[in-house]
Amino acid sequence: MKVKARKVGNSLTVTIPKDVVYEMRLTADTDLNVFVREGAVVMEPVLDEWDRLMMRMRAQAAESDITEADVFQAIADVRAQAAAERRAAKAAAPDDAA
Numbered sequence: 001m002k003v004k005a006r007k008v009g010n011s012l013t014v015t016i017p018k019d020v021v022y023e024m025r026l027t028a029d030t031d032l033n034v035f036v037r038e039g040a041v042v043m044e045p046v047l048d049e050w051d052r053l054m055m056r057m058r059a060q061a062a063e064s065d066i067t068e069a070d071v072f073q074a075i076a077d078v079r080a081q082a083a084a085e086r087r088a089a090k091a092a093a094p095d096d097a098a
Contacts, residue, residue, distance in 0.1 A: 016043075 001020070005012040016026065024045065031046040047055070061071065 001017055003014050003017065005014050020026075026045065032043045033046055034041065034043050036042070045051070
């Protein structure tokens with residue numbers, strides 16, 4: 001995707017295309033690291049540990065053809081199983097009222 005650098009004061013500015021903003025989940029408040037790698041200007045979001053973990057998990061899920069719906073269903077299944085186990089443990093516990 002081609003964009004043009006524009007002079008603003010003593011710096012240059014580049015408009016990030018809407019498609020890239022959406023794909024990278026950028027907002028007007030997103031902090032970016034800007035650096036040069038192999039002769040190219042690279043901009044990447046400054047991420048905290050949670051964001052880095054989520055990006056890695058999304059990439060692994062995409063490689064395995066796992067969708068967000070699959071993840072939500074798995075979470076629901078685990079929660080349902082945990083609730084069933086809690087109910088079973090409660091039913092099997094001796095009654096302290098006697």
